Amino acid sequence: MSILRFHLNDRPIEDAEVPPTTTLLNYLRQRAHLTGTKEGCAEGDCGACTVVVLDAETDPAAPRFRAVNACLMFVPMVQGRRVYTVEGLRQNGALHPVQAAMVERLGSQCGYCTPGVVMSAFEACYREDLREPWQLDDQMCGNLCRCTGYRPIRDAVHLVAGTCPEDIFNRQRAEARPAALEFVRASEGRCYLQPTDLEALWAAIAERPRARLVCGGTDLALLVTQRYQDLPELIALEGVPELRGVGRGADGWFEIGATTTLTDLEAACMGPLRPLTPLLRILRYFASRQIKHRATVGGNLCNASPIGDLAPALIALGAQVVLRSAAGARTLPLDQFFLAYRKTALQPGEVLAAVRVPEPSTGARMGAYKVSKRRELDISAVAAGLYVETCPEGLVTEVRAAFGGMAATPARARGLEAALRGRPWTEANVEAALPALAADFKPMSDHRGSAWFRGQVAENLVRGFYLETAATPRPDLPPRPAATVRLEVVQ
Incomplete structure (x- = not known):
């Protein structure tokens, strides 16, 4: 499928020409002429470019809105999905409750960062899992207000968070179905391949052995936005369901798919992966929610940065990595995966498919x-x-x-x-x-x-x-809000 198809606010989009490494931000501003979405830093730090994507693929039984940084997404990454920008929130001339709350509580200062703030708050509006004070800090920490308007922004977000209004957006969320993510575009020496199963992935790798693998794009996209590099061949992994999700193997070990996002891993660590306390601790201050919605477990490890935050926690837990290719799979202790600076044990044709973690022993200190x-x-x-x-x-x-x-x-x-x-x-x-x-x-x-x-x-x-x-072998991080937003009660 070489035609890019997705929904943008209330209209379907079909595009057969856009270069595949065009960022979603540039597409919105330059081709769709939706200039409410701003460019601030172009590296995912300020949140001015925040938009919302409706995700029905991760858990088809519970589609959810995800606030993301448009500057760090290539436009094929929204293939088959629904994208919302600040221009699409007003319905029948009436402001969305989030926009109305920002007006009522005087949350808009100069206005430059306000659209991104509104879109992060839009996700908060429809969240049903806001139970801890730190979760709203986490929701909003990826959005700067250069005019120091945090107090009224805090008040506005507190007013709408978790309210889940019965409106067209909630209906679209409830009715969403997994999208057709397959996408292929190859012309003029450039290609972007997004297979949707392992067989197609192995075929793509065999056909394009020098292609870069990409999933969330939170690191690779910086080569385009900050260093202006050309990425002529890309193979995207997020359409392959066998590479994502969490569960337990037959041997009782926890298994984490490589393309599992950090927000999904964090949610799992508050549920079925609760024994893995160190992961929940490190994910708390890993990055903004916009970044964690796109960044993946495998991407963080394969980046092989000496300061990648997941690796020390996983190594301490005794994790292994599962490396797969068309020829089969092999397992390696994670502490043997990193060979040198930015170099891993992946062989040509291999991908990191999953991370396996044993259940910690009773009484272990972590x-x-x-x-x-x-x-x-x-x-x-x-x-x-x-x-x-x-x-x-x-x-x-x-x-x-x-x-x-x-x-x-x-x-x-x-x-x-x-x-x-x-x-x-x-x-x-x-x-x-x-x-x-x-x-x-x-x-x-x-x-x-x-x-x-x-x-x-x-x-x-x-x-x-x-x-x-000494007293608590597996201590949790205390819920200490940063005073950006403090959650008292969310209905």
Whole structure:
């Protein structure tokens, strides 16, 4: 299917010409002439370009609205779906309840960022899972207001969040069905292939062995928007259902599909994956909700960044990766997946299909930590995942300590682990083991922190882990709102 087809507000769109690496933001502004959606940073930090996509593919039984950054999506990524912009919310001359709340509470300042704020609040309006104070912080933290109008914005969002009005949008959500995501466009030396099953994926990879794989686009799209690079061959993975979702395998291990988005993983960690506390902790401050709606588990790992936040937590949990190709599948411990800076163990023709995580042992101490210059939307200076098992006598029988930001890849602190293993789990022994970190890692100095800073932070995180888990082996993050939005009661 080479014709791009999707719904834009209340009208169907068919386009046979748009270059496939055109961002959704540029398509909206330049071809659809919907200029309410703004460009602020073009890298997913400010939220001025926020639009909403109706997703019925992830869970056909419960379609949902997802606020996303239009600047980080290539336009074929909305194939078969319904996209909403701020221009499409007014119905029969009446403002949408979100827009009306912004007017009533004086939430619009200069107006430049207001459309993006409205679209994030639009998603909040139809959410049925707002139970914790931090969830509205998370909902709105990806939207800047350069005029410091957060208090009235907070009041407006609080007024509408979770109200789920019975309107045309709610009906469209209830009636949504999984879309036909297949898309192929190849011309003038460029191609964008979006297969919808594994057989078609293997055929596409065989036909285009040099093509870049893409799913959420939150990192790859930056090559276009920030570095102006040409991406002539792309194979999109989000149309392949075998690569997404969470569940349990026959052996009892948790299985997380590689194209599972971070918001879906976060939701699962509050439900069926609840034993994996470190993942829920690290996802809290991973990124904005717009980013987490598109970013995937596999993309974060295959990026192989030394400061990718998922890797330390997953390594500490003893995770494995499942690598698949047309020839079959193989399994590898995650700590062996990263070979060098930005280099993984993937062979030609392979994709990361899933991550497997064993259920933690009863009584195991677990934690995950992220240290950055600001709490919201920032890259780690140091991240850590820590896991300790002890026997009835109090001796450490298993320990995994993984760090990001300390080396060219996310890596285990083998020396620290050896210094702790077999010894009583006491504060004195933890303190005595900490010098081993200096032999495990030789961190670099950069604008996020000096080598000394990183080494000191890593030691302090181990100390903090001991103290935090002394009474509660699997501590949750406390719900501390950032004062952007505070949720009291959502009906």
